[in-house]
Amino acid sequence: MDPKLVEQIAEHYRAIIELIGEDPDREGLLKTPTRAAKALLENTRGYAEQPAQIIQAALFDHEGSEIVIVKDIEFYSLCEHHLLPFFGKIHIGYIPNGSIVGLSKLGRIVDSFSRQFQVQERLTAEVCDLLVNELSNDVIVVCEASHMCMQMRGVEKQRATTVTMHYHGDFEDNPSLRAEFMSLIK
Numbered sequence: 001m002d003p004k005l006v007e008q009i010a011e012h013y014r015a016i017i018e019l020i021g022e023d024p025d026r027e028g029l030l031k032t033p034t035r036a037a038k039a040l041l042e043n044t045r046g047y048a049e050q051p052a053q054i055i056q057a058a059l060f061d062h063e064g065s066e067i068v069i070v071k072d073i074e075f076y077s078l079c080e081h082h083l084l085p086f087f088g089k090i091h092i093g094y095i096p097n098g099s100i101v102g103l104s105k106l107g108r109i110v111d112s113f114s115r116q117f118q119v120q121e122r123l124t125a126e127v128c129d130l131l132v133n134e135l136s137n138d139v140i141v142v143c144e145a146s147h148m149c150m151q152m153r154g155v156e157k158q159r160a161t162t163v164t165m166h167y168h169g170d171f172e173d174n175p176s177l178r179a180e181f182m183s184l185i186k
Helices: 003-019 032-043 051-056 103-114 120-134 175-185
Strands: 059-062 068-079 085-094 098-101 139-147 162-167
Touching: 003 032, 032 068, 051 103, 051 120, 068 103, 068 120, 068 175, 085 103, 085 120, 085 175, 098 103, 103 120, 120 139, 120 162, 139 175
Parallel strands: none
Antiparallel strands: 059 098, 068 085, 085 139, 139 162
């Protein structure tokens, strides 16, 4: 983490703390600007990553044609509208087309896309589209998330969950394949 960048961001957090009427020099807030700056950089580290390279580094030949599913990949992101967290899990399915990917790489690409200012709909599509471009034409991604922007402000709906889905290839053309995937992730 670049110390100069941390210091610059911390100065802005200090100013925000002052603008809302708090004293940034009181004991409990003394180190908050620096901690908040480091947290922001950690939570937006996806901007420095190349998700396609993550996938390309772990492709392996495989002639099988059955569905591969990795479910319950947890993620944390920041809503680009309010800069509040949203979090949940992503389920990925694909049908190998001559190659498979190291399973941990699916979690890494989810992290890469989620650790940016995001909206859930785009996050779901970006994961799916990357896998279509790099791995297989037959991909489905389902994302389930809770949004703090809905829970702690605005409508304040504590139990609301948002589900988004994006798919290509056989998952688009074959409703029974989509249904099979959905039954397997439940």
